[in-house]
């Protein structure tokens with residue numbers, strides 16, 4: 398008797414959990430009324446990429462650099478998993494990586510770096526002015542820091558948020574870079590539906 | 592105020608007792624240290640993300656090879672099964688110019704990476720994870736590409752445990 402009751406309470410609890418999982422609320426931060434800044438940059442194959450021309454697709458943008466050893470590759474490997482989970486819906490999603498290190502991230506470098514993760518990821522760089530437009534439009538923090546005395550080179554500390562645009566081309570969500578793959582897939586699917 | 596002989600002697604005795612107590616406490620603390628035992632550090636689950644150094648200098652006109660240096664990273668668990676704390680003070684590897692202890696800090700959606708100059712303390716019984724977006728070892732200026740499946744040597748230096756040599760396995764990113 399008691400066991401049965403415990404079991405039904407447990408079932409109810411699981412149902413409630415399930416309900417939460419399939420809810421229609423975004424797990425990322427919803428942005429309302431923030432203007433979407435359009436920009437045109439060049440992808441790793443030398444083709445121009447304009448944000449406003451991606452309408453009809455859900456667009457994810459991450460600002461990073463290929464010499465970044467820790468967080469940027471972590472984001473790209475999450476994207477790779479998202480791609481897998483989306484399956485066929487993947488053709489309706491654009492994964493865009495904009496460099497914060499145009500000095501070293503040449504088209505060639507972006508091409509080899511992104512190919513390690515996925516051939517469908519888009520890597521963008523551009524003229525200092527065009528990049529500035531994109532950085533400014535999304536409030537990108539970017540700071541060049543020297544590494545140790547013994548080694549040459551530098552690192553770039555930067556904004557780690559993922560920017561998400563809906564099919565209409567509006568900037569809709571900000572997803573924290575440490576969100577789980579499941580949460581990101583959830584939000585992308587929700588945007589694809591609506 | 593004048594003291595009689597008895598009072599003077601009493602004070603002297605009190606002082607001796609005080610010294611004895613302090614000395615005993617020192618000895619006791621020494622005993623406690625010994626009881627706690629030495630640290631016992633294990634470096635486990637060591638891996639690195641694949642990283643490609645650039646060999647074709649022609650592609651990068653205007654950049655010295657030093658500017659174009661590629662960095663690698665190492666992740667692992669530090670497990671202290673001993674009875675007292677120890678501290679990771681340095682790491683080195685033949686695959687890079689310099690290895691540094693770093694920590695990535697995410698604050699307000701900003702990613703910043705900081706060298707940890709004072710090292711990382713591992714309390715007794717604790718396991719400290721060096722993992723993506725947290726503590727990690729940066730391999731600055733790789734001498735060679737880290738290709739998936741490759742295994743390379745790392746030397747860890749601890750304050751008390753001394754040097755521990757281990758190997759890192761390169762995984763696909």
Ligand SMILES: [Cu+2]
Pocket residue numbers: 466467693694704705727728729
């Ligand atoms: Cu680092």
